Amino acid sequence: KNSVIVRKFSIVERGKQDIKNYLIPLEVIARYYVAGSFYERNRDKYEYGQRLEQPVIEFTTKFEKYDRLLDEKEAMEIGGITKEEMEEIKEAVLKIDEIIAGNIKGLIHVDGKKEFAMDGERNIVVVDTFGTPDEDRFWDEKMYNDGKFIELSKEFVRAYYKRNGYYEKLKEARKLGNEEPPIPPLPDSMANEVSKLYVELYEKLTGKKCEC
Template structure:
């Protein structure tokens, strides 16, 4: 991420007629091919520091969903311009300190906890008798903290811990909501976005299993505050997507990062290192000291590009020199390169 000077931000807002307040800070976001899992960055053999095509796939998917959100009249996003397939020009938002998670199936960490006897998740009680990878009766909203919040009754002082709707209502200002009624709005936007993506994937016989959204506040051109979508949406990084035909036949085919997570859990001798946050130093050492097989990295590449091309309906052409392309377009069309 590259924050622009206040002068360049103001100039672009005028020149490009971006629908934001004149003093809004702008930034350039360039997505990379790096792959993270379990809070660590992983690398491959032979100097492979990322997954080929991953960045292009993620941006293509997010751009597609944000465009679809706009067509359906949903809230805006932080993205103001897309000068290159790997680049966004964005407005600065004040984030709501919640990972907004929605689940349509019981799998992953929720299933692991359920199978050990847990029935309450974020203040919601699940019924007995659910089976692994089963569709839930309703879409569940299971938020967690974004960052470490201190001094909040009932909220552990740790990153990424589950919270309930009651927790958010008690501490709405601490979580970053401007008014208590925006709690309803964030849940509405989460469900609306989930529904738009789920319906579109269903037409491709893909199942939208669960996802994470993030929200923030920005000011429009008149100075009025509004809640928007931010970060990215509906990508293999933030969501689980299953192949529909395989699921109906009793087999899970992941179209997301979850397949990579499961490979890590299966191929390292002590999975608890990856699952236990108290063992973070050991986990970091695993990622640092182990170059993953090239075929594993390329398998992730095929997964990401495959679902991206399915979503956008066309092949993604990978550039041989994206850095040069990005510099050229930011120089010639936006005047942002100092030489």
Template sequence: MSLADQVLAVNDDLPIRTNKPVHSGKVRSVYWLSEEDSRRLISENDYDVPADTPLAIMVISDRISAFDCIWTGEGGMKGVPGKGAALNAISNHWFNLFKEQGLADSHILDIPHPFVWIVQKAVPVKIEAICRQYITGSMWRAYEKGEREFCGINLPDGLAKDSKLPELLQTPSTKGILEGIPGVPAVDDVNITRKNIEDNYQAFNFKSIDDIALYEKLLTEGFDVIAAALASIDQIFVDTKFEFGYVKDKQGNDKLIYMDEVGTPDSSRIWDGEQYRSGKVVENSKEGFRQMLLKHFPDPDILLNKDRMEERTALARDNDLPVEVLMQLSKTYTDIAEKITGEKIVLSDNPKAEIIAILKEQYQLID
């Protein structure tokens, strides 16, 4: 079996019973179950949700996205071996830790396979909830050019690249394109201030103005739990992006939960502690891959400049990366997952066949 066969690159073609179109994102695909199947699974598995909650099967892939493009490798490598399993394992680990420590719930109800979650439908808050403990990446690039205000927060002069910030900062941005919000341009990923959110909380899908403080509390608590756990294995939690949404509890009340993934190498920067103390930044996250791409191509502005999206898409489409680049990235993902979870990431010979067998035999979701 070739390495390319062990990669789950296409995850929107599984024969899961659904009466809605499959929603495929950069990495995950979502299959909405019928009302009948949702009710049956809730009853059979005693999920802690109202009986009429819509459920979905969420299948991760091994695709690798960076700079809003999907990248492939030579020899038919359409993704990174072990990446999907590593991401899910890390998210599952943090969500379990959140539960143990009394934080909010997540949208995950069940984990049939390392690549698969059964999730409840959530109404997303339209905010990329970003938290930063160190100044690096886009914040450093802007700071270096003289910017001192980020999301309504003023930073002092004299900060050094990759240094720890005076305090943990929340620097939210928009999730998707939001029209008609005063002072917020209608483009994706725009930095916003707390005042923007307060003045337009309903446009960001908050149920009440008080929930803004709740989301900030959950963001800080989640960050702190992960940062402490990573510190215990000498890894630094640099920055991260969380997402939140609303679900109904069994009594039909709205509750704010964590959704999507948390604390993964895709949504966060994680640095090696020992290397950092000796003056080197060693990325145990996708950021290392992004930096490699910036060095790999002669004109890095294509990757950084949103006005050159067409050229960027062509760059990703027309350039298969060396297999060793993807294998190095595979090692980054699986190593950090094994460090965090304490368990081995096992590469499946045929993830798609395994998923189909489990969903057919144990969940009766495949005809």
């Protein structure tokens, strides 16, 4: 049976190689297709939706005010992890995603985020959730093969806020160092669409009918 283990970890802004039992202050993103912020940063190199020849693993900060992209060297410094521990984390990410990709039908696993901690013996532990539309991006496989990108993730919501102008206001506030504007609530019609999307994805991921 699957089980959930509840553990408490210390929260630190920067890890150290001589401490234990702490949440590594990094987010680890594995990308298999060109999408999202990766596409925004690499428009001159790739086409949107292009499959990457090799997975690209990226790192961002977790506890800074805004997620900041890091190179591997700075990620190791902030995370307080050795080169060997970094390789173990990357290997774990790829193994988890291999399991996800091998157990979904009609979907493409585009990218996904993972988080890790060090336990009391300084073993690397996977924490938080993964394989859900909040942490991972999925596309409808049939539509992708027809040249269309049907977002089955929270990107669907993000796209709405880009269309209504909120995203630009948010970027401008961050650029100027101003207080972030409040997030406007989703209209009922949009909330219903999001609910349908999550139900559809649940059924595709599990192969079960949602009793909801």
